[in-house]
Amino acid sequence: MFRPTLLAAALTAAFPAFAQSDLDALRAELREMKAAYEARIAALEARIQQAEAQPAAQPAPPAQPSATSGGFNPDISLILQGRYAHLDDLGHRHLAGFLPAGHDDGTPRGFSLDHTELVMSASVDPYFNGYLNLALIDEKAEIEEAWFQTTALGHGVSVKGGRFRSGLGYQNEKHPHAWDFADNNLMYRALFGEAYNHDGVQLKWVAPTDLYLALGAEAGWGDAFPGTNRNRNGAGATTLFGHLGGDVGVSSSWRAGLSWLSAKASEREGELDNTDTLFTGNSKTWLADFVWKWAPGGNARERNFSFATEYFRRAERGTLCEHDSANGGCVAATDAAYRSNQSGYYAQAVYQFMPRWRTGYRYDRLNPGTVDFGSNPLGFAPAGHKPTRHSLMLDYSPSEFSRLRLQYSKDRSMAGQNENQWFVQYIHSLGSHGAHTF
Amino acid sequence: MKRLLLFLTLWAPLAAHAALNVFACEPEWAALATEIGGDDVRVYAATTAQQDPHRIEARPSLIAQMRRADLVVCSGAELEAAWLPLLLREAGNPGVQPGRPGYFEATHFVTLRDKPASLDRAQGDVHAAGNPHIHTDPRNIARVGAALAQRMGELDPPRAAAHQRRWQAFSARWTAAIAAWEARATPLKGMPVAVQHASFSYLVAWLHLREVATLEPRPGVDPSASHLARVAAQLQADPPRAVLRAAYQSPRPADWVAQRLGVPALTLPYTVGGSARATDLFALFDETLDLLLRAAP
Numbered sequence: 001m002f003r004p005t006l007l008a009a010a011l012t013a014a015f016p017a018f019a020q021s022d023l024d025a026l027r028a029e030l031r032e033m034k035a036a037y038e039a040r041i042a043a044l045e046a047r048i049q050q051a052e053a054q055p056a057a058q059p060a061p062p063a064q065p066s067a068t069s070g071g072f073n074p075d076i077s078l079i080l081q082g083r084y085a086h087l088d089d090l091g092h093r094h095l096a097g098f099l100p101a102g103h104d105d106g107t108p109r110g111f112s113l114d115h116t117e118l119v120m121s122a123s124v125d126p127y128f129n130g131y132l133n134l135a136l137i138d139e140k141a142e143i144e145e146a147w148f149q150t151t152a153l154g155h156g157v158s159v160k161g162g163r164f165r166s167g168l169g170y171q172n173e174k175h176p177h178a179w180d181f182a183d184n185n186l187m188y189r190a191l192f193g194e195a196y197n198h199d200g201v202q203l204k205w206v207a208p209t210d211l212y213l214a215l216g217a218e219a220g221w222g223d224a225f226p227g228t229n230r231n232r233n234g235a236g237a238t239t240l241f242g243h244l245g246g247d248v249g250v251s252s253s254w255r256a257g258l259s260w261l262s263a264k265a266s267e268r269e270g271e272l273d274n275t276d277t278l279f280t281g282n283s284k285t286w287l288a289d290f291v292w293k294w295a296p297g298g299n300a301r302e303r304n305f306s307f308a309t310e311y312f313r314r315a316e317r318g319t320l321c322e323h324d325s326a327n328g329g330c331v332a333a334t335d336a337a338y339r340s341n342q343s344g345y346y347a348q349a350v351y352q353f354m355p356r357w358r359t360g361y362r363y364d365r366l367n368p369g370t371v372d373f374g375s376n377p378l379g380f381a382p383a384g385h386k387p388t389r390h391s392l393m394l395d396y397s398p399s400e401f402s403r404l405r406l407q408y409s410k411d412r413s414m415a416g417q418n419e420n421q422w423f424v425q426y427i428h429s430l431g432s433h434g435a436h437t438f
Numbered sequence: 439m440k441r442l443l444l445f446l447t448l449w450a451p452l453a454a455h456a457a458l459n460v461f462a463c464e465p466e467w468a469a470l471a472t473e474i475g476g477d478d479v480r481v482y483a484a485t486t487a488q489q490d491p492h493r494i495e496a497r498p499s500l501i502a503q504m505r506r507a508d509l510v511v512c513s514g515a516e517l518e519a520a521w522l523p524l525l526l527r528e529a530g531n532p533g534v535q536p537g538r539p540g541y542f543e544a545t546h547f548v549t550l551r552d553k554p555a556s557l558d559r560a561q562g563d564v565h566a567a568g569n570p571h572i573h574t575d576p577r578n579i580a581r582v583g584a585a586l587a588q589r590m591g592e593l594d595p596p597r598a599a600a601h602q603r604r605w606q607a608f609s610a611r612w613t614a615a616i617a618a619w620e621a622r623a624t625p626l627k628g629m630p631v632a633v634q635h636a637s638f639s640y641l642v643a644w645l646h647l648r649e650v651a652t653l654e655p656r657p658g659v660d661p662s663a664s665h666l667a668r669v670a671a672q673l674q675a676d677p678p679r680a681v682l683r684a685a686y687q688s689p690r691p692a693d694w695v696a697q698r699l700g701v702p703a704l705t706l707p708y709t710v711g712g713s714a715r716a717t718d719l720f721a722l723f724d725e726t727l728d729l730l731l732r733a734a735p
Binding site: 102123148149151153154206243244247253293298299356401434438 | 460486488489490492493494495497498499501502503505506516519520521523524526527528529530531533534535536559562563623648659660686688704
C-alpha cells in the first residue's frame with residue numbers, strides 16, 4: 001500500500017537539504033499511518049465475515065415512522081381542465097330577474113382552458129394543517145383557498161382561518177373539477193357566482209354521537225357577493241350551518257343540512273333591465289341541502305348512485321339606485337327602497353352504471369319571487385320569467401385521475417331565450433391522490 | 439385555567455374506565471382488535487369485505503365514528519389515502535392523528551412486498567410504500583397483533599395485562615393454526631394461479647404458489663375485454679390451476695378468463711366477512727385453504 005522507503009527516497013531527492021533526522025520522523029509517521037489503516041481494514045473484514053455468517057432472514061419488525069407521500073414535502077396536485085362549448089352568440093348571459101353575482105361575462109364559445117388548479121396541503125406542525133388552492137388562468141393567479149386548520153383542540157372542535165370555502169350548503173366546498181356537471185348549477189350562480197368564500201375564521205364542532213352532527217359558525221370580511229368590501233372593522237359576513245348524516249343499512253348514506261348567510265353590501269354594482277345599479281343594504285340567505293348516495297353493498301366501484309338537491313331563499317333589504325359610472329355613486333334622485341324575496345333550487349342525480357361510465361341529469365329552477373322597488377323611479381318591471389334548465393351528462397373516467405365529459409343543456413335561464421348548449425370537457429389531476437369527499 | 443385542570447383531573451379517571459373505542463379501517467383489523475380487546479373494547483369496522491378499501495368515501499357516519507375513536511387501526515401504505523386523511527381532518531379528534539399513540543398503521547410492522555422501483559401514475563394506482571394487502575399472510579397478522587396488543591395496553595394501562603393475556607392466548611392458537619395450514623398446504627407448493635388484482639401477493643408468497651398472471655393491466659385499472667382476451671391467450675399454453683379474486687372484486691373478469699381456460703374461478707373471502715363461513719380470522723384462512731386445495735393437482 002504505502003511505500004515509505006520509496007517516498008523517503010523521492011523526498012530526499014527533492015529536498016537534498018533535508019536533515020536525516022527529519023526523514024526519520026517522516027518514516028516513523030508513515031509507518032504509524034500504515035499500521036492504523038491495516039488495523040481498520042482488518043476490523044472491517046472481520047465485521048463483513050461476521051455479517052455473512054449470520055442468517056440473513058431476520059424478520060425484525062421495522063417500526064419506522066410513517067413515510068407519508070413525500071416526507072416533509074406537501075402533498076401537491078395539479079388539475080388540468082379545459083373544454084369545448086357549443087353555445088349561441090349571446091354577449092350578455094344574465095339570469096332573468098336576478099342581480100348578477102360578480103362578473104356576468106358569460107362562457108367562452110368554442111375551445112377554452114378552464115382554471116388550472118394547483119393544490120398543496122400538509123401538516124404545519126402537530127397543531128395545524130395548511131392548505132392552498134391556486135386557480136391559474138392566463139395572467140391571473142387567484143388564491144381560491146389558503147387556510148390553516150387546527151388539529152389538536154380536541155372535543156370535536158376545529159378552527160379554520162384564512163381564505164376558505166364556506167361550509168354552507170352541499171356543493172359550496174367543492175371546486176369545479178369535483179362538480180358532476182360541466183358548469184355550475186343556476187342556484188350557486190345566482191347566489192355567489194361560483195361559490196361562497198370567506199376571508200375569516202370558521203369554528204366547527206362535531207358531536208360525539210353515532211348520528212353525524214356538525215355545527216359551524218363563520219365570520220369573515222364579507223367582500224364576496226352578496227356582500228361588498230365596506231372598509232370597516234368587524235365581520236362583514238357571518239354564516240351558521242348545521243349538518244346531520246348517517247347510513248341506512250350498508251348500501252345507503254345521507255346527509256342533510258341547513259345554513260344561513262348574512263352579508264352587508266355597500267354600493268354593490270349590478271345590472272337590471274340594462275341599467276347599471278348600486279345596492280346598499282343587507283342580504284340574508286337560507287339554504288337547505290340533502291344528499292343521498294347508494295351503492296350495492298356499499299361498494300361504489302362497480303355501480304353507484306347519488307342524488308343531491310339544494311334549495312335557497314334570499315331576502316335583500318336596502319336601497320337600489322342607478323350607478324353614476326362617470327362620477328361614481330348614485331345618480332341623484334334614483335334612490336329607492338328595495339326589498340326582494342327570491343328563491344330557487346336544483347336537483348341532480350348521477351348514476352355510475354358500469355365501471356368508468358357515469359350519466360347524470362340535473363334540473364335547475366329559479367324564482368325571481370317578489371321584488372319591491374319602492375317608488376321605483378327607474379321603472380323596473382317585475383320579472384315574469386322563471387329561469388329553468390335541463391342538463392344531461394355522460395362521463396368516462398379511464399382512471400381515478402382522468403375524466404372526459406359530454407354534456408347537453410336546454411337553457412331557459414334568460415328571458416326569451418331557449419338555448420341548446422353542448423359541452424365537451426376534460427379534467428385531469430396530477431400528483432397526490434385526491435380525496436373522496438362525500 | 440385552574441377550573442379546566444380540575445375538570446380534566448376529575449374526568450380523566452372516568453374516561454380511563456370507559457371501553458376503548460377502536461376504529462378499524464378494514465374488517466381484518468377489526469377482528470384482530472376484538473381478539474385482543476375482548477369485552478374491553480368497542481370495535482367499529484369502517485368497511486366490509488364486500489367493499490373495495492381503495493374506493494371509500496368520507497361518509498358522515500365514518501366522521502362521526504372517527505370523532506369518538508381512541509385508537510385508529512388501518513393498513514396504511516396509502517390503501518386508505520383517499521378517505522382516511524379526510525376523516526382525520528374532519529373529525530376534530532387529536533388523539534388519533536398520525537404520530538400520536540392513537541394512530542396505528544399495520545404496514546409499519548411488516549416488510550412490504552412489491553415496492554415499486556419507480557413512481558409514475560402511468561403504472562396505475564401504485565403504492566409508494568409497497569403492497570398494502572398484508573393480512574393475506576397469517577404470519578403478518580401475528581406480527582401486527584403483537585404490536586397492536588402493546589399499543590392497546592399503552593392506551594388503556596389498567597387493562598394492559600388483560601390485553602396481553604388475550605393476545606398470548608390468541609397468539610398460541612394462531613401459531614398452531616399456521617403450522618396446521620402450512621402442513622395442509624403442501625400440495626399447493628408451486629401451483630400456478632392467476633389473480634385479478636395484486637390483493638394476494640402475501641398469500642401467494644406464504645403458500646409458495648406461482649402467480650402467473652394478473653388480470654388488471656395496471657394496479658387499480660379495470661381490464662378491458664381485449665386485454666382479458668390477450669391474457670387468456672397467453673395463459674392457454676400453460677394454464678393456471680385457478681383464477682383468484684377477492685369477494686369485493688367484480689366477478690366478471692375472473693369468471694370470463696377462467697371459463698376461457700377451463701379452470702375454476704375462486705372467490706376467496708379475502709378478509710373476515712368475505713363469505714358466510716369466514717366469520718373470524720381462523721375461519722378466514724380455513725376457508726381460503728379449502729378453496730385453494732380444491733384446485734390443487
